[in-house]
Amino acid sequence: MAEDGLPAPPAERPPLFVIGPSHLHTCQLSDDVRVRVFGAMDVTIEAHVGLPVWSQRVPDALAEHSAAGRAPVWVVSDWKFNNFDYDAIVSAHGSPGSSSLFLDVLGHSGNVSHDYMQPLHLEVLARHGLDCIDEVLRRVPTTRLIFWCLYQRTKGRGSSSYPSWACYDAVVQRYRGHVIDIDEFTDAEEWRATMVADAGGHPSCAGYELMARMLQELA
Numbered sequence: 001m002a003e004d005g006l007p008a009p010p011a012e013r014p015p016l017f018v019i020g021p022s023h024l025h026t027c028q029l030s031d032d033v034r035v036r037v038f039g040a041m042d043v044t045i046e047a048h049v050g051l052p053v054w055s056q057r058v059p060d061a062l063a064e065h066s067a068a069g070r071a072p073v074w075v076v077s078d079w080k081f082n083n084f085d086y087d088a089i090v091s092a093h094g095s096p097g098s099s100s101l102f103l104d105v106l107g108h109s110g111n112v113s114h115d116y117m118q119p120l121h122l123e124v125l126a127r128h129g130l131d132c133i134d135e136v137l138r139r140v141p142t143t144r145l146i147f148w149c150l151y152q153r154t155k156g157r158g159s160s161s162y163p164s165w166a167c168y169d170a171v172v173q174r175y176r177g178h179v180i181d182i183d184e185f186t187d188a189e190e191w192r193a194t195m196v197a198d199a200g201g202h203p204s205c206a207g208y209e210l211m212a213r214m215l216q217e218l219a
Contacts, residue, residue, distance in 0.1 A: 015042040016215055017065035019058060020075030022049040023148055023202055037208045043215065044070065050107030052082035053129040054089065057106060062140045071218050072140055076133065078149040079126040079166060082107050083116040089128050101132050126166035137178060144218060145179045147171055152201030155188040180214045
């Protein structure tokens with residue numbers, strides 16, 4: 001209640017910035033769906049097909065838009081996108097806070113190599129992904145995280161080749177306070193039935209509406 005006795009005006013909501021992989025790219029998110037689902041929201045979307053977690057563009061873009069007054073949101077990719085960066089990650093991996101965590105890559109379609117899918121590879125990639133998220137949150141602590149790919153892999157499909165500490169529930173617990181938790185908006189059964197358009201977890205129209213509801217928690 002305002003001092004004059006009238007209801008206080010609603011708090012001004014900040015504009016949003018969202019970065020993510022192909023799930024938000026125009027190759028998946030058509031203009032008509034973008035306008036219908038996200039049109040009423042003040043949101044800037046940047047998407048790159050196959051964007052890996054360790055792309056230098058992620059911290060750069062989140063920091064840039066956060067400094068411009070936009071609430072930063074990261075739709076985090078699958079740990080194995082651009083997995084052929086494995087050797088570079090192993091050789092250049094630095095301590096937390098090191099710029100060597102990130103590589104100057106954006107990804108592309110079909111950027112998952114079967115040569116780096118053994119349990120050791122997946123463990124190293126997932127661990128490196130977590131290190132990158134830790135560093136992003138150190139640099140841009142207001143960043144909110146949506147683990148869309150990980151939800152599809154560990155709950156939508158019902159199984160995962162990742163170690164338990166790299167699966168959805170464990171990662172959500174690790175970043176509690178930064179995560180917009182998909183489980184608070186739907187469940188695995190509804191997800192499989194209506195929220196995804198394919199095995200890769202690309203959103204259906206209902207999935208984009210779900211994502212919009214999640215973002216409206218911030219907007």
